[in-house]
Structures are given as C-alpha cells and as structure tokens.
Amino acid sequence: MTSAFTGGGGSSVEHRDQWLETAASLLPLLRQGANAGEAARQVHPASVDALRSNGLFQMCAPIRVGGAEQNARTLVEVVSCLSRGDASAGWVAMIANCTAWTMGLLPDEARMAVYGGGGDVIAISQFGAGGTATPSGDQFVVDGRWPFASGSDLASWTIGGVKLALERDGTPELRWALMPVSAMTVVDDWNVAGMAASGSKTLVASDLAVPVSWTIPFEQFKGHAFAQWHCDETVFRTSVSAVACLALVAPLWGMVEEAWDITYVEAQSGRPIRQWNYDDARDAPGWRSGLAIARSKIDTGMFHLLRAADDIDDRARRGEVLTIAERSRIRNDQAVATVCFRTALDLLMDLNGARSFKLDNPLQRIWRDFGVASRHGLNNVPLNRDVYAHSLAGLDMEQFYDRL
Template structure:
C-alpha cells in the first residue's frame, strides 16, 4: 500500500520532512505537561505525526516509505525533540526499529510488517529473561521479559532480542525476533522523572510460536550479514548496524540542547541577576561567556554527529561494510556528542536561577528528559571512551557491539 503522504519529489524530501517536524514544535511544547501527566504521547498527536509521514523515515520506498539517509534521520527527529523529548524518543526508536526490520529481515517478513502502510515497530535487543525452545519451523518462547520497550504503546510490531538455541536447548547465538504486538503484554511500569511520555514499559511474552523466517542472527548482522537483499543502490539498508543504533540516539539530545538554548535566550531579556548590580542578565559578561560556551558545545556535538552520519552513509554507498575502527569511532562520536549536549544544557540550567525548579518551566522538563536520554547504555561517554581507547591502544574490545 502506498502512503499518500509520501514526498514524491525526492530532491526536496529532507527539507520537507524537517519542515513537517518543525511544525509540531509549538504543539509539543504546549502538550509537555499533559505528556508527563499521562505518561504517553496523546494518541491524536501520534496520529498527526503518522499522517505527516514521520514514522516512515526508514520504511523502504517499495512499501511507501521515505527511505531517508542517516543525516536526514537525525535532522527530522532532533526537530521533534525541540518540541518534546519524549515525543522524539518515540519517533527515533520507532524509526530505527523499522530500519532493523527493513535491513535485517527477508522481504516476506518486511511484507508482513510494512504491507499495510502503517508500520510502527518497537524493539529491545537484550532480554532480561527468555526461556525458549527450538521446534519444527521455528521457536517457542515459553516466557520472555524485556525492559525499556520505548514506543511500545503505539507499536504494532516488536523486534525483541532472544537467544538462538539448538534442539537440545543450548545457546548457539544471539538473535532478533519480530513479533506482532498482539502477542506481547505491555507492563505498566514506566514511572520516571524523565522521558515520562516515551512509554518505555517492560514487555512480556508467554507461550508464543515465532516462525524461523522472523528470527535473524544478531552476531551475523553486526558484521554486515543482512537478509533483506536490497541492491547496493539502496544504501540505507547497507548501513553498519551498531553505528546506526548508537548514532540515531543523538537525535533527541541534540534537539533538546537546541531547545534549551532557545528557551534560555527567550527568557533572557526579562531577567536580572538577583543580589547583584546587574539589572539585565543579558548585559552581564558572565552570561555572554556561558551562552557562547553552551552554543559551541551544541555546534561541536552536531559536527561529530554529522561526521559520523556522513561516514555511515558513505560506507554504505561504497558497497563495503564499514570497517572495525570506523565503527568503533562512530560509537565514540556518539558518546562524545551526547556529553557535549548534556554539558550545554547543564550550563544553561546553572544560569537560570531558582525559577528553574518551577513545575511549568519548560527548561526544567528539558533537563529531566535530557538526563534520561543521555544515559542510554549504548552512548554513555565513559563506556565509549574506554572502548575506543582500548582499540587505539591495540587491546581487545570489551564488547561485541561495534
């Protein structure tokens, strides 16, 4: 089914999608308290985002999707984050999980997921617990439990990490299974101070059969062995797995950092510095120094992200899978950029006075959401620094997720 909201002029697709995302910013900012209160994105907002085609960024063109490159992915989702961090977390994770289906799985599975033109996939790579049996034609998950199922409240499919076992129950690989959400129970356990509206609840599965065609090897995928079968011209689906999974998570922090600077500057003309002679904070030298520092950190983060995005796209277009050292460097770019985003937000918070703790202060919500977004395990700066440093020093990596 062809999505009637697809952009037909491919030369303007990126600009049009970013424009569509930007149009949601005022609405999402106005809905901020509601989103936190109900702990989800309002359904009418989800439908509006869907109607605008903002959940179809990575869906293949043959299924009516936009099939954007990684830089456009970042730009669109970071625009949404300027409006609300939780909303961007949902669109970011949904779009990258759609990309997982389109990249890792064969066409018949893609037809199941994308065929109705309304695919929204959530995903968790690693289970907390998974009891699984090999049976004829596939696997039976007797019991499975996964944490942090971001976007699950609005999803119709889930991509869930499972152990791949042999006939005797021995684990022989790590896999990823695509499961319809009708077979998944969403646990109501997402009670947080940040990203409250992302609906990152735990997911539970009991006694379901997963056909073999809907299970792929994650270890093979990490090394570029994909089953999707797209030609080398369909470059999005030849992008390196872990670099994509890491880098796209920068979309929300980048947008929230930009939003924090906008909010701070908008309030600046009417603020003074309490208990000083400065009747205008905008005239104080310390303000100039802090604002410039925050702005440069945001710009520096964007430069790292764009370098990584362009490298992912370039390697995919070359017909070669991104080499090991460059994949590790993209993880480092992601970790360094997320640190810069948080540092920029923290600088602006420190200059915002006691009003920062007001419940209706937009900057306070940005800080709460950004703290959650910047703590994701794949982009934690210290973890990525250690990994990259080990590789530069000729040591073995401490993870397979490269």
C-alpha cells in the same frame, strides 16, 4: 492526512529538507501536548496522530512497504527537531524509525506481515537479548522479557533480541525476532522522573511462535554482513546497531537546542540578575561567557553526531562494511556529543537560575528528560570511550565485537 513523502522514494538528500520542514511545522503542537503527555505517561494523542499522518514514524522504512528509506543523517536531524517540542515524542519517533530501518533486513514476507494492512503501523524494538528461542520446525518458540520498550502503548509489532543455545561450544547464537505485540503482555512498570511519556514499559512473551524468516542473524544485524533482499535498497547496507546507538543522541541534541532557544529569547528581553545588580543579564561578563561556552558545546556535539551519521551513510552508499575501528570511533562520537550536550544544558540552567525549576517552566521538564534519556544503556559514556580507547591503543577488540 497522508504524508506527501510516504512511499515517495528519492534520495535522502533530496527529501531531507522536506522532512525537516514537516517536523518543524509540528513543533507548536508537540509543545502544547508535552505536559499533558507527561502527566498521562504517554505521548499526547494529538501529537501521535500528527506524527503518524505525516509518516514520521515510518520515515526510514523500505519504500516497498510505504516508507521513504531515509538515511542516518536525516533520521538524526528529524528526531532532533521533533525532540525540541516534546522529548518523549521525539524519542518514540526515533525508536519507531530505527525499527522501521531494521525492516530492511527482513524478507518481503515479514515486511508485509507488519505493513500489509497499511503503512502507518508503528513497530518498536528492544535490541537487548531479553529472550530465548527454541527451534521447532520452521519456527522458533520465544520466551522472555524486554524492559524499556519505548512506544509500547502505540506499537503493533516489536523486534527483540533472543538467544539460541545452538553453538557446539555452548555459546548462544544471537538473533533478533519480529513479534506481534498483541501476542505479548505489556507490564506497566515505567514510573520515572523524566521521559515519562515515552511509555517505556516491559514486554513479556510466553511460548510465542515466530517464523525463522522473521529473525535476523547477528552478522546481518550488526552490519558485519549485509542482508541484501533488494539490490536497490542501498541504505540498509550498514549496521542497524550503529545507527540505533547513534540515534539515541539525537533527542539530546533537540532538547539542548530547545533550552538554548528559551534562554536566548528571554535574554533579548533584557532579563535582570537582581542579586548581582545587573539590570540586563547580558551586561554580566560571566553570563555572556557562559552563553558562549554553551553554544560552543552544542556545536561541538552536533559536529561529532553528524560526522558519525555521514560516515555511516557514506559506507552504505559504497556497499562497504564499517570496520571495527570506525565503529569504535562512532561510539566515541556518541560519548563526545552526549557530554557536550549535557555540559551545555547544565550551563544554560545555571544562566537561567532557580526559576528554571518552576513547574510551569519547560526548562525543568527538559532537564529531567535529558537526565533520563542521556543515560540509556547503549549510550554509556565511560564504556563507549573505553571501546575507542582500546581501538586507538591497538588492543584486542574481541571483547567488544558483539557490542559493535
């Protein structure tokens, strides 16, 4: 099946509801394959086929190469929806779409290398500078290791950060290089308590030749300057770094919403709290209060997450560069949303009790997946808050420039 939306064009607002409907329609399939995917340490094949055939790995790719050029708000909402069914599947879709978005910063030559054989190619990314690049004519020779390569089992291409020792003061220039996974080694080192099916293994490159045109300079990747290959591709006039960091929180939103749904549905059946002599948990004041606090925390996190996404999209429409102050506040929105979602999930686990950790209860997998996913290096709550605190206090932000 081919997605009705692939290459369809149109605005993100016009198509957002359609993408959400498509994502929601796949939830039964994703839920069905989640346990088997975790056991196999890769997203279940049936889930992969469904996501691929519906264009959900390439939703944010340029229209010119078969994508739909969807914006940050759509990315966040769709990934959240998918993550209700299977957090690892939602996570890989998030990584793939952030990478597809990054293709908007590359020229047609590089885009066609990836998508020229068909629009259902999956590309992933590891934005950390795990490699080095040595100039050689019109190419760079790349060597390096990129851990946490989510979706490595499915990907044909990857984009990884590299350092070029070219600056006169000895400071390495940063770029992001497009590389074929077939020319790399995949090290199977992803053995974890949660998010096992994300396949976040290590990619290794040795003497890999990459055309200079397949790399993205720091200023363009970070959105301090625009790589405007086509004037009509306004969605890409922003910071990939900001979009990707914010998108990391979308699976967390989906997971906590799934935990909420499980808790709420079971509560309607009149589940007792036997140790406290409540025949119906809803009769317990403490249980009701916990439910209200959890819902409020979820909503608060959602408001911060979507506000940040809307701000990114608004700036892109206007063709305006996000200021350092705005980037700093977006990082704080990440932190607030993460803490709110984590607090809500812990409350919901309390309300469900020890039965939540039975292996046949999906809540225990959600809890483990959330624990791992919420601690991604680019979603470090104390450090993101510190960035915002520096900005609010009017302190020098130079130390954070390359992280924003």
